[in-house]
Amino acid sequence: MDLSSAKVGFIGAGNMAQALGKGMISAGLLQANQIWANAPDDGTLDVWKAWGCNVLINDNTSVFETCDIVVLAVKPNLFPVIVRELKECKGPDNQLVLSVMSGITIADIEKGLYSKVSNLKAIIRVMPNTPALVSAGCAVYSLNEHASCKHADVTMKIFESVGICHQVPESQLNAFTGLSGSGPAYVYMAIEALSDGAVKMGIPRPLATQFAAQMVYGSAKMVLDTKRHPGSLRDDVCSPGGTTIAGVHALEKAGFRCALMDAVEAATLRAQEQSAHK
Ligand SMILES: NC(=O)c1ccc[n+]([C@@H]2O[C@H](COP(=O)([O-])OP(=O)(O)OC[C@H]3O[C@@H](n4cnc5c(N)ncnc54)[C@H](OP(=O)(O)O)[C@@H]3O)[C@@H](O)[C@H]2O)c1
Known part of the structure; x- marks a missing residue:
């Protein structure tokens, strides 16, 4: 997966998504027009429009159909709602889902999304933090069994563009939530x-x-x-x-x-x- 041509979509366009979106653009990792942001209404989307990103209202399905990398950045209690509202769809080949939702496990995400996004396999769970906004973030991530070294490399590139990043076992992610x-x-x-x-x-x-x-x-x-x-x-x-x-x-x-x-x-x-x- 090549980030210079990848399309990156955000499901949820709030604090964490903005920290990552702005960080990636500022670091020159990708252009604003490679980014899609989706939220239920205009509220959190204005800033994305100002950056030159593509915005969608209440259309999570299009994000999955369009984007090579889909970042799940809604509050954890909304994940079941996202899954319920998602229409059955097919994403690009080799699609990667990156979740930053605290407390939602890789198994939860697989269970929720595999039945809706037909060819999705690779899932990476990340625990970032908002100092990513000023390029001083820290993030840890864990891979599911289908995520390849290339998916891991892309994840490292994204999160190292806004701070430091390390791979850890999923069993440690909740403790990193409590720390960083x-x-x-x-x-x-x-x-x-x-x-x-x-x-x-x-x-x-x-x-x-x-x-x-x-x-x-x-x-x-x-x-x-x-x-x-x-x-x-x-x-x-x-x-x-x-x-x-x-x-x-x-x-x-x-x-x-x-x-x-x-x-x-x-x-x-x-x-x-x-x-x-x-
Ligand atoms: N903030 C942190 O320091 C931090 C650190 C690590 C991890 N995280 C994780 O990051 C995730 C997001 O946190 P946040 O602080 O960025 O929250 P936030 O600022 O409240 O942003 C949540 C976003 O989700 C949108 N949203 C709500 N319902 C939606 C739906 N059905 N479909 C698509 N988008 C929807 C919201 O839009 P509206 O505003 O229009 O409702 C908003 O844009 C959480 O799971 C949290 O655990 C956050």
Whole structure:
């Protein structure tokens, strides 16, 4: 499958689909006119029109009939509705379905789509995140038994155009949902709270938020670039009797690390529940 001539269709045109669509166009991976976006009404489609993509309203069947790669990017609870509304159809040869829906397993997708899209075989389940919008996303993916190395290569190309991407066993996808899929929300909360603390200590809000965000960005870059253990990097900035160890002590008292571990666990368990109650 050659991305330079492939047609890529999005079932669902919201946050995640837009992050991927914009990322692929910005990275020069494909032209806007190679992309189809479909949603129930104009609401989320205006931005796609402005990018020069093809838009469809309430016509998921045409997306399957037209596109070499179909990205399922609706909320997980809508997947059964999509399947129910889909007319029996035939897609292009060697078609690939990429699902970014949290908690919907490869087996669910096969069960739902195989009876509707006659020649569909290859399915890849991906867990991306919205920082893909600024080319700093992370995505993990798992293949079904029919997805080939070429399908995997195309998936890597798409998601590496907007960040980092790794193949993992499907059994780990819910945990990655709890870590990197949901994680941006935890970090936004941390940035907001750090900014609040700085405002309380007399720093104006715009500067407080900018510095909190840049500090999180710089610290993450230190971990990634140096590949050192985060605990060792933390030790470096905690001088004996200094300011930072006083701040670290306050965080430990408040159960900071435990709260983050709980957040990853809670989101993972929720993804598992979604898998069980689709
Ligand atoms: N956002 C994240 O951080 C993130 C991260 C990882 C994975 N995901 C996964 O990505 C998926 C989409 O999430 P999102 O945040 O992008 O949601 P979203 O912004 O609400 O977008 C959902 C899209 O689906 C459309 N839609 C609703 N019913 C439809 C139908 N019957 N046929 C076609 N399209 C339909 C919506 O259109 P209307 O707005 O017009 O209803 C909207 O364009 C979810 O399964 C989520 O688990 C999201």
